[in-house]
Amino acid sequence: MKKKLLVILLSLCVAITSAFTLSACRGKNNNNGGNVDNGGGSSTTTTDDGKTDNKDNSATDGGKTDDGKTDDGKTDDENAERKATKGLEFGFIDNETTQVTGYRGTDAEVYIPSMEGSKRVTRIKADAFAGNRVITSVEMGDNVAEIGDRAFNDCPNLTGVKIGTGVKSIGNRAFYGSKSLTEAAIPNGVATVGNEAFYGCSGLTTAAIPDSVTKMGYKAFRNCTGLTSATIGSGLTKIDDETFRDCTGLTSATIGSGVTVIGQDAFSTCTKLANVTISGNVAQIEMGAFVDCPNLTSIEIPNSIRAVGVTAFNGTGLTFTEDNGARYLGNSGNRYLVLIEAKDKEAITSYDINANAKVIADMAFYRCENLTTVSMPESVTDIGALAFSGCGELSNPTMSNGLLTIGQEAFASCIGLTGLTIPDSVTDIGQYAFQYCQCLAKVTGCGGVMTIGEHAFHGCNELTDIMLPGTLTKIPAYMFYGCKKLSNITLPSSLTRIEDNAFNGCTNLSGVTIPGGVTYIGNWAFNGCANLSNVTIPGGVTTIGAQAFAYCTSFTEITIPLSVRRMDNEVFIGCTKLTKINCEAESWNAVSGGWYINWTGLAENAVKVNWNYKVN
Known part of the structure; x- marks a missing residue:
């Protein structure tokens, strides 16, 4: 009896042990890619290299088709986010975004991901790759929105860059001096290209500026000697100064319909430039825009033109039309x-x-x-x-x-x-x-x-x-400076400002009525108006600049309205006949500035200031 009981107990222990072992094996298979169905239709499998592949065994939405692709038409590998290249360094922006701050890796081909952990990678920081001699190609994830200043400055072995479709801004000198760069297409979506962004990238052969670009800085493609063609999209309004200067291989340029200004020296010394198509909206061609382009033999100046700078076409192969001793340029119609x-x-x-x-x-x-x-x-x-x-x-x-x-x-x-x-x-x-x-x-x-x-x-x-x-609306600075014989002038009621030195040195000016809409009288505005004896400052003026009425030697009395809140230094210095200043304000503290400083030159230094003055 005892033996039978012992056998039963041993059998029971064996059974319990087996059950626990089987459960553990099942759990291990479920966590590491086993084919046991966990009830949700999906499982994971460990690959030979220790990586895990997510799989879905269900036939519901998101399942694979017979050719091994998911419902979006891509394989698992295509759907998976590529990992960041080893050696990339990231820095904090905020709780949701991060930035690439540098690279200490040895791989020549660099991938910048859209995500780093749970954070979106939105920026390549200024100088992140500057001077790097290892990298040959860079690809960016589509969350990257900004390429910082000098990010890839002077990377001598960099040949290709795939700029992400999310990029909105390419910074100043972003690729400056990267001479081996042959591919860096600017995607539609980029809004700004910084100053000297591609300066000296002599390996580039084409520059296609998409319609999304609204601002492109000066010298953006200067000295890109390998460049043969340039196309400017419709979003840009100005081709900035020296944008394509010294692009000695450039043969053709098409200027988009949005461009109204071709900047100073924009195509200067493009010695092979022969074909230029200018849109019908260009209004201004600035100084030296096409200077020293000897192969440019014909050009159609649009009827929209409003200004042409000096030397704009000097040193070209253009044939001018001559008439009565002057040279003209135009188009086939005029x-x-x-x-x-x-x-x-x-x-x-x-x-x-x-x-x-x-x-x-x-x-x-x-x-x-x-x-x-x-x-x-x-x-x-x-x-x-x-x-x-x-x-x-x-x-x-x-x-x-x-x-x-x-x-x-x-x-x-x-x-x-x-x-x-x-x-x-x-x-x-x-x-x-x-x-x-x-x-x-x-x-x-x-x-x-x-x-x-x-x-x-x-x-x-x-x-x-x-x-x-x-x-x-304003008398600009120095407008009548030194007009010694100007005696009377009627200022229009539309005025709001009289700027610095506007009537400085108008020694014969005897009468002026300042309109009621004026709020600002600038520094030295009436300085040295020796015959000016009577000025009424209207109730809307808030600021009177330094020495605005200095050396108005005919002044005897003046009223400062309550509206004035600031008068700067020495407003009335040298007004040798001025004896009375009527201020509608209650005290010195109500008017800021240093207008009461340095009374030298006033009548016996005995100017009387009447505070809280009431106009009759």
């Missing part, structure tokens, strides 16, 4: 669209501009010292910078009634100019436009002018009469 320059600047004494001309290019008649008269047809809309500057004998230019802009320094130092009628069609007068026209006494017209540049009439010593348009 060969006289742009007057480029007078052919013999010393010999020319008078000139009638061709009836089909639209633009007078920068410096077209610069220092034609014997030019006395010029007649512009109604077709002319724009006079370029320095167009007639230094024409000392020019006395009475006839401007077209279709004229829109008078460029910077257009008539500067035309000392023979005595009177001027500016058509009402003109909307913009550039900086220094009539500076040092020392005999200019009267200016009429200007009825449609919206903006006038700084120094526009600076040094016009004889100017006594000018009518300012009712559309003007």
Whole structure:
């Protein structure tokens, strides 16, 4: 009996032990890729290299098709996120994103993943790969949105870069000097390409700028000597300065419909450039844009053109159309669209501009010292910078009634100019436009002018009469600086600002009414206006700049309205007759600045300040 009981107990132990062993084996198979169904239709299998492959044995959504692919048409390997190349270093951005900060690996081919752990890889930090001599190719995951400044600067063995479709910004000098780079297509989606981004990448052969790019910095592809073609998408509005300068292998360039400005030296010294297609929206071709492109023998200047810079086409193979001693460029429909320059600047004494001309290019008649008269047809809309500057004998230019802009320094130092009628069609007068026209006494017209540049009439010593348009919102800095004979001027009610030095040195100015809309009177605005005896500062002015009324030696009394919250240093210094300042504010503390500092030069240093002054 005892023996039988012992046998039973031993059998029971064996059974229990077997059960536990079987359970453990099943658990192990389920965790390491066994084929036992766990009830969810999926399992994992250990590969020979110790990696795990996720599999789905169910026939429901997400299952494999007969050819071994999942429902999205890809194999498991294609669906799996590739691992980051060993040696990549990552840095914190925030709890959800990270960035590549460097690379210390030995692999020449580098993959930057979309994810690092649970975080999205969104940036390649500035200088992350700069100077690296190991890498030959780089591929980026699609979460990468930014390639930082100098990220791949001077990587001499880098030949190919696959820029991720998520990239929006390529930083300054991102690939600068990576001479072996032959492939770096910019995907549609990139919005900005930084300054000098591909400078000196002499292995590149094509530059295709997608429509998504809206800003491309200066010198972006300069000295890419292997570049043969460039295509600019419709999103870019300006080809910045020196973008393709010294691309000596470039033979063709297509400029997209969004471009309105071709910048300074944009294609300078592209010695093989023969084909350029310019869109119909380009309005400005800046100085030296195509200088020293000897193989450029034809070009169609669009009718949209508004300005052409000096030397824009110097050193090209273009044939200019000549008429009456001047050179013109245009298109097949109008060969006289742009007057480029007078052919013999010393010999020319008078000139009638061709009836089909639209633009007078920068410096077209610069220092034609014997030019006395010029007649512009109604077709002319724009006079370029320095167009007639230094024409000392020019006395009475006839401007077209279709004229829109008078460029910077257009008539500067035309000392023979005595009177001027500016058509009402003109909307913009550039900086220094009539500076040092020392005999200019009267200016009429200007009825449609919206903006006038700084120094526009600076040094016009004889100017006594000018009518300012009712559309003007500010008197720019130095506009009438040194106009010693200007005695009276009516400021339009549209004004809101009188800028620095606007009337500085107008020693004969005796009366001026500042409109009620003015809020700002700039530094030295009326400095040295010795005859100015009475100025009413309106109730909207909040700021009066340093020495704004300094050396106004005819001042005896002035009222500062309650609206003024700041007056800078020495506003009234040198006002030797000023004895009374009426301030509507309650005390010194109500007006900031140092206007009460240094009273030297005021009448016996005994200026009386009436606080809380009430205007009758």
